[in-house]
Amino acid sequence: MPDLTTTDERALVLRAQDGDVAAFEVLVDLHQGRLFRIAYLVLHNRMDAEDVVQEALVSSWKRLHLLEEPSAFRAWVAQIVSRAATDVVRKAARRSTEGVDHKALEDAGPEAVLGGATGRNDGQPEHAAVAGAQMEALAAILQSTEEKQRTCWVLREIDGMSYREIAQLVGASESTVRGRIARARSQILDRMKDWR
Amino acid sequence: MEHPDEHDRRGTGEGEHVPEPPDREPDDEATQRYLDLIRSVHDEWTTLEAEGDSSVQLSATALSTIKEAVRADFRHGAHVEMPPTAAGPYTLSEMALRTVVRDAVDSVPGVIALRTAFDHGLPEGGHRVRGVPHRVRCRISVSVDARHLTGVADAVRAAVLAELREHLALTDLRVDIHIEDLHDD
Numbered sequence: 001m002p003d004l005t006t007t008d009e010r011a012l013v014l015r016a017q018d019g020d021v022a023a024f025e026v027l028v029d030l031h032q033g034r035l036f037r038i039a040y041l042v043l044h045n046r047m048d049a050e051d052v053v054q055e056a057l058v059s060s061w062k063r064l065h066l067l068e069e070p071s072a073f074r075a076w077v078a079q080i081v082s083r084a085a086t087d088v089v090r091k092a093a094r095r096s097t098e099g100v101d102h103k104a105l106e107d108a109g110p111e112a113v114l115g116g117a118t119g120r121n122d123g124q125p126e127h128a129a130v131a132g133a134q135m136e137a138l139a140a141i142l143q144s145t146e147e148k149q150r151t152c153w154v155l156r157e158i159d160g161m162s163y164r165e166i167a168q169l170v171g172a173s174e175s176t177v178r179g180r181i182a183r184a185r186s187q188i189l190d191r192m193k194d195w196r
Numbered sequence: 197m198e199h200p201d202e203h204d205r206r207g208t209g210e211g212e213h214v215p216e217p218p219d220r221e222p223d224d225e226a227t228q229r230y231l232d233l234i235r236s237v238h239d240e241w242t243t244l245e246a247e248g249d250s251s252v253q254l255s256a257t258a259l260s261t262i263k264e265a266v267r268a269d270f271r272h273g274a275h276v277e278m279p280p281t282a283a284g285p286y287t288l289s290e291m292a293l294r295t296v297v298r299d300a301v302d303s304v305p306g307v308i309a310l311r312t313a314f315d316h317g318l319p320e321g322g323h324r325v326r327g328v329p330h331r332v333r334c335r336i337s338v339s340v341d342a343r344h345l346t347g348v349a350d351a352v353r354a355a356v357l358a359e360l361r362e363h364l365a366l367t368d369l370r371v372d373i374h375i376e377d378l379h380d381d
Contacts, residue, residue, distance in 0.1 A: 001299070002308045008379055011337050014310035018298065019291045021270055025263055032262075033245040033253035050258045058265045134237045135252060157234055189226050192233065 013070035016061075024064070027073065028057055034159060035081045037135065041154045042085040042147075044139045052088060056080040078159050079169050082151055089147050141191045145184045152177050153184035276326045277319055279365050287325060288364070290314075297332060300359035304351045306339030310376055331370045332356060337377035349373040 004012065004026045012030075015023035032053060039049035060077050067076055142150050152170060155161045156177075163181075167174045244252045254262075273290030280286070294312050301309035312334050317327035334356060342348050353371045360366040 001302050007308060008337075008377075011308055011310055011377060011379065014335065014376075015298070015308075018309070018311045019270070019273070019294050020298065021267055024266060028259070028262055028266075032259060033241070036254050037241060037252060050254055053254060054258055054262050054265075057262045058269065061266045062269060134233075134240050138237060185230065189230055192229065 009073060010070045013064070013067070013073045017064050017067070017070070024061055031074070031077060032057070035077065038078060038081055038154055038158055039085045040135065041139050041142055041158060042082065042151055043088060044143050048088055049085070052084045053081055056084050075161060075165055075169075078155065078161070082155055082169065086147065086151050093147070138188075141188055142184075144191070145187050148172075149180040149184040149187075152180040153188075156181050274326050275321075275324070276314075276316070277321055277328050279328060279367075281365070285321070287321070290326070293329070293364075296359055296363055297334065297356055300355045301334055301336055301352055303359075304348065304355050306342050306381065307348060307352055308337040308379060310335040310337055329366065329369055331372065332360075333372045333374065335374045335376045337379045338375050339381045340378045341381060342378075345375055349375060 004015075004023055007015075007023070007026070009027070009030070012023045012027050016027060035053045035056065036049055039052045040046065043049050043052065056077065060080055067073060142153070145153065148170070152166055155166045155169065156163070161169070163174045163177050166181075167177045170177065172180075241252045250256070271291065273294075275287040276290055276293055277285065277287050293314070297312045298309040301307055301312075312332060314326075314329040314333075315331035317330050319325045319327040334352060336352060338345060338348050352373050356371045357369075360369065
C-alpha cells in the first residue's frame, strides 16, 4: 500500500474514481482548508461555511466519476463550493427583501452582524469567533462588496484561479470578471486605509 | 503564495496577453500594499492550517462528518460473476474486485495503482449482473527510479494474475498494463 499522503493529486483523484475511499479522504484533508476559506469569505458565517463545504465535498465524491480530467479536481471542487456559497447568499438576500425576517433582524441588535449572510450565528458568538484575525478583517470588508464582485475576488485572490476559469465558473465574460475584481480591489484598498 | 497577477506579469501565466487594468501599476504604492496584504494573509493561513488551528479550516467534527458520509455512500457497484465453485455459483461486487486488483498492483515496489477497467463475458445470471471478467486494464504510476519499465509492467501483470487466481479462482484472463505516470518516491 503506497503512502497516500505523499501521493500526487492526480493519482489520488484516479484512485478515488476507482473507489478508493482512503484516497478521497486524503483529497479532503488537502483541500478542506482553502475551500472553507473561500466559503467563509463569501458568507462571513462559520456555520454556513462549514455546511457548504461539507455538502460540496460529499457531493464531489458522488459526482467524481463525471470529472474527466483528474488534474482539474482543484478547480472543479472550488467551483462546487463557490456556487453553493453564492446560492446561500442569494437565498438569504431574497428572504431579506421579502421582509420575512426584517422585524427579527431589527430586534436582534448590532450583534446580528456576526451572523453573516444568513444570521445563523445570532446569539452564538462562539460560533462566529474566528482567530485568524486577517481572515476576519477581510471577511468583514468583503461584506460591503456586491456578491458577484465578492465571489470573483475570492476565486482570484484567495484561490488563485485565472480570469478565464472564473469567467467560465460564473457565466460572465472575462472582461466582466476583470471589472468586478477591479472594483472589489478598489473597495478593499479604500477600507484598508482605515484598517491600518 | 505568489499572487496570481505577479505570475501573469512575468508572462508565464495564461493572462500574459491581457493588459493589466489601470489600477494595477506595479509601482503604485497602494497596489503594493494590497499585494503585501494578500501575501501576508496567505502566509498566515498556511501557517495556522499547518498548526491545526481550526479558525482557518473546517472543525474536526465537520471533517469527520464528511468522511463518515463518504464511507456511508460508498457504492459497491454491480455484481460480477466469478467462475462457479463446486458448491455453486457466486458473485462479488465490482468495488471488491477493484480493491483486489488495486492491492495487487500496490504490492509491487515503486508502483501505485490508478484506475482499473474490466471487460466481462456474457452474464448467465440476468441483465443486472456482469459476466466473468476476461480482461483487466490497469492504469498505473511507476517510480522514476525504475530502470526497466517493461520489467515493472511484467511484475504488475504477474501480481494481478496471481492475486485473482489465488483469491477468486480467475484464471483465464488477460491483463493489460498502461504506465500512465512516473512519480518520485
